[in-house]
Amino acid sequence: xxxxxxxxxxxxxxxxxxKRSNPWTTLLIMLVIGLTFFNMLFIGGLLFGIAxxxxxxxxxxxxxxxxxxxxxxxxDIPLANxxxxxxxxxxxxxxxxxxxxxxxxxxxxxxxxVRLSDFAESANGQIVGIDPxxxxxxxxxxxxxxxxxYLSPHDADAxxxxxxxxxxxxxxxxxxxxxxxxxxxxADIGSRVRLTVNGVQKExxxxxxxxxxxxxxxxxxxxxxxxxxxxxNNTILSASEIAISLQxxxxxxxxxxYLIKNLRSNSDIVVQTSDESxxxxxxxxxxxxxxxxxxxxxxxxxxxxxxxxIVIYVNAVTRRKFIGILKGIGISSVAIEISYxxxxxxxxxxxxxxxxxxxxxxxxxxxxxxxxxxAGIPGTLAITMNDIMPRAIILTVASLISGFIPAWLVTKQxxxxxxxxx
Amino acid sequence: MIQVKNLVRIFHTGDxxxxxxxxxxxxxxxxxxxxxxxxxxxxxxxxxxxxxxLDRPNEGVITIDKHNVLELSDAQRVLYRRDNFGFIFQxxxxxxxxxxxxxxxxxxxxxxxxxxPARKKAQEALEKVGLGDKLHNLSSQLSGGQQQRVSIARAIxxxxxxLFADEPTANLDTESSKQVLDIFVQLNQHGQxxxxxxxxxxxxxxxxxxxxxxxxxxxxxxxxxxxxxxxxKHE
Numbered sequence: 001x002x003x004x005x006x007x008x009x010x011x012x013x014x015x016x017x018x019k020r021s022n023p024w025t026t027l028l029i030m031l032v033i034g035l036t037f038f039n040m041l042f043i044g045g046l047l048f049g050i051a052x053x054x055x056x057x058x059x060x061x062x063x064x065x066x067x068x069x070x071x072x073x074x075x076d077i078p079l080a081n082x083x084x085x086x087x088x089x090x091x092x093x094x095x096x097x098x099x100x101x102x103x104x105x106x107x108x109x110x111x112x113x114v115r116l117s118d119f120a121e122s123a124n125g126q127i128v129g130i131d132p133x134x135x136x137x138x139x140x141x142x143x144x145x146x147x148x149x150y151l152s153p154h155d156a157d158a159x160x161x162x163x164x165x166x167x168x169x170x171x172x173x174x175x176x177x178x179x180x181x182x183x184x185x186x187a188d189i190g191s192r193v194r195l196t197v198n199g200v201q202k203e204x205x206x207x208x209x210x211x212x213x214x215x216x217x218x219x220x221x222x223x224x225x226x227x228x229x230x231x232x233n234n235t236i237l238s239a240s241e242i243a244i245s246l247q248x249x250x251x252x253x254x255x256x257x258y259l260i261k262n263l264r265s266n267s268d269i270v271v272q273t274s275d276e277s278x279x280x281x282x283x284x285x286x287x288x289x290x291x292x293x294x295x296x297x298x299x300x301x302x303x304x305x306x307x308x309x310i311v312i313y314v315n316a317v318t319r320r321k322f323i324g325i326l327k328g329i330g331i332s333s334v335a336i337e338i339s340y341x342x343x344x345x346x347x348x349x350x351x352x353x354x355x356x357x358x359x360x361x362x363x364x365x366x367x368x369x370x371x372x373x374x375a376g377i378p379g380t381l382a383i384t385m386n387d388i389m390p391r392a393i394i395l396t397v398a399s400l401i402s403g404f405i406p407a408w409l410v411t412k413q414x415x416x417x418x419x420x421x422x
Numbered sequence: 423m424i425q426v427k428n429l430v431r432i433f434h435t436g437d438x439x440x441x442x443x444x445x446x447x448x449x450x451x452x453x454x455x456x457x458x459x460x461x462x463x464x465x466x467x468x469x470x471x472x473x474x475x476l477d478r479p480n481e482g483v484i485t486i487d488k489h490n491v492l493e494l495s496d497a498q499r500v501l502y503r504r505d506n507f508g509f510i511f512q513x514x515x516x517x518x519x520x521x522x523x524x525x526x527x528x529x530x531x532x533x534x535x536x537x538x539p540a541r542k543k544a545q546e547a548l549e550k551v552g553l554g555d556k557l558h559n560l561s562s563q564l565s566g567g568q569q570q571r572v573s574i575a576r577a578i579x580x581x582x583x584x585l586f587a588d589e590p591t592a593n594l595d596t597e598s599s600k601q602v603l604d605i606f607v608q609l610n611q612h613g614q615x616x617x618x619x620x621x622x623x624x625x626x627x628x629x630x631x632x633x634x635x636x637x638x639x640x641x642x643x644x645x646x647x648x649x650x651x652x653x654x655k656h657e
Contacts (some may be wrong), residue, residue: 005531005532008531009528009531009532012524012528012531013517013528016519016524017519020518020519020520021519322517325515325517326517328476328509328515329503329504329509329515329529330500330501330505330507330529330533331500331504331528331529332497332500333500415476415500416476416477419511419515
């Protein structure tokens, strides 16, 4: 008796068992495997989605694809214009924004102080001078205005304020950042506030509030660059950071290499890809999420394997009598085991396919349209076919083992005992 | 030719020891229709299971065509049963997810008979037991008698040397029983060796020989002229 012959008989039995067994049993097994697979992907995808959302927001609203910052021993980028020129010549270039950044203080109701020792309502942040049009093209800042409106190039005394700095707009995540910090408790859109930069004061109006749930951005104050440079007397156009966004799908690594290669003097600056520019806080959050994802994924694989083993084992054990009959009429143990392995393979493939269709066809598109927010961190369901395939293979292998072991155990039992149910 | 020598089968239940077969010795010539009778617990089925290699006796020798089959390993027994025996169970033992023809086809496929020839053989076997019109019925769509006839077709499709039947009429009405027994008689007339366990002494009269067991021992071994089905006395 050749193995091919046994495999043929095993397949013959498996097809008929699947085709003619109780459809509710098949549905139940398929459902258990499908949900187990779904669970394996969903939690991990959720965590990765949060991490992805966090990083995505940082990249989208702050760093762009490439962030140019001063070298460690420098305060600014002296040749900002030449960086911009080189960037614009890159084939994959899309937009660039030159930013001027300084520490700043905002005060509200400062005129109402009665005594010198009274504290005005105030908040510390970073004032960022931007070209509103270029910035919006680079970082889509106008899309995160949650109250009021975005800056226009002619706004002389208007600012955009990050939601961290205003109590009314602080999110759960940002509220955590305000512990121990001062915020503007009563200021709102249209409020006049006093801006102090490098000891120079100016009264400005809050034109809009932005929120991205990325602390680096939400603790900033934005104003038109010419206004800020006038305020700080910056006449040499030395920038603090330059964000560059690339065409979709362009390689950040190639763009970075291009910039470094083509900038004549690049010792004063650091050119970073979006990954490299991640602040330590976000990087460590991402690391925690990745570790959690690995841990939960690992547990899910074990739970899935055990669940599938139990389901297929129970299925095989309830057919113990028929396995006995098969042996009784001369069907080899190998053929019977192959039959159960085929059935397990079928259930695994069906379950994973249904779960994949549910996830990729329904949930991923849904969460892309309706991102969720956990503790203020925006997220989507970050699952790709690259995530699905290895897990599907793991689950299929687990199913094959789960299909084989019970059949093997039952075929090893005494044939007569199995037939007579002893 | 089956030769049984000093066959002993002992069951242990906790500290209790039950001797089901006590030193049995007899021979079954090729082509014989042998009935094994006796009361419940006499050891009839135990003897049949031992002879058909479904059970392993504690002592003794069973020789089939000069080959001691008790020396075979479990895997070899499966193959030996497949190639040489046909077995008919009291409760039919059909696979519920297979149609009548598929139930009969299965042992043939296992023997390496290819698709179409196997299907043809299976169909012939079913036609032989009068079920040519029920080829594609699942067992749940057949009556008890029909199921038992499928079981017979499955047992004879590969032309086994010996056909074992364990109380094949126990779950059937008189008419169905007669149909099944008639098939046995016809098979035997074509040279098929049959060993049938029955608790109905009347049915044993269809066989060439009747071995009656009691407490695991042969108390009567009669060679007889087989009666015809229509001669059977029955209610």
